Amino acid sequence: MKFDVDKDGYYGSFGGAYIPEMLYPNVEELRSKYLSIIQTSDFVEEFQSLLKSYVGRPTPLYLAKRLSEKYQASIYLKREDLCHTGAHKINNTIGQILLAKRLGKQKIIAETGAGQHGVATATVCALMGMECIVYMGKHDMERQRPNVERMRILGTTVVPALSGSMTLKDATNEAMRHWINNPTDTHYIIGSVVGPHPYPDMVARFQSVISEEIKNQLLTEIGNPFPDYVLACVGGGSNAAGAFYHFLNDEHVHLIGVEAGGHGVDSGESAATTALGKPGILHGSKTLLMQTVDGQVVEPYSISAGLDYPGIGPLHAHLFETGRVEFMSVTDDEAMVAGIELSRTEGIIPAIETAHAVAALAKLPLEREDCVVINLSGRGDKDLETYIRWGKY
């Protein structure tokens, strides 16, 4: 397929595996084995069975009537917020832990930003009885306290990352360092479509269940599997990759990725990677990232910890460059207003990451007959403190 990764792990000019030599055996083991393992019937059966009975899939595709009335179009919400643990992240962690088991690994490490990927990883480690360490920026630990405690309750050790802005990128650096020092018995569960090949492709495949279900559900609901628009927020890009995956070759479906504009794209405080980024190497792949003229990574900023990342996955960099996906950015304030609006019109309090995708509705040239799917990546429970501090409701 046109947007598939090539045999060297590239999407156009982005991707690859730019890793220290000491990480090579780990990544090479994964690269040479992941496809054959995840395509066995034994793997597929166990994955699908857990997605159904443990995660709660298929998640509903819900026609949001009051929101549709307001925006004068048919708006459907893909309810990933109803997944076990409250976000789409668990689709990927279930897939990766099943893979880790088949690779004979005994220990799991992960990085986390908002804490959702950490919780999803801690959850599957408890489920499979595996030891788990999660790296998390100290700043994120403070603003996502409930998720830190959830991980601890689940039996995971949470290690604070103390460098840089003490957020997601710093936690990722720490996790990579740990993996280098523990190459044989440990699998690193990366939480988004980022990192060296084969991670972006592997994570996109695990998340692609989202668009597979959207297609089937729309076909049943309206007799046509193709919406006019699919909207998803983009941190690293895993929920967006999952929501776009099976529509990539259907060029009549408009795919919209929504980035965090923070205090404004030109404010110096944002995480709007496609608007501001240049090609460079981040966390093992060539992609777009926010950097200074001399190539230093710029500290990202967003009110939502899950979007607070200076890069995007290489697939998205390619989709941006080829124009297949249109990227927009939404500011903190616009996202918060949209989060309250969704709460009041549909009775659904979204994660603040997700609220960015909802806020993009107002920026689309919608017509009455348009069918729009918003990927509702997660629920807002973890963000109550941020909603309370923002206060305007």
Ligand SMILES: *Cc1c(COP(=O)(O)O)cnc(C)c1O
């Ligand atoms: C982690 C997270 C995101 C951002 O990550 P992606 O890999 O871009 O999907 C978005 N929404 C929620 C609810 C999250 O937990």
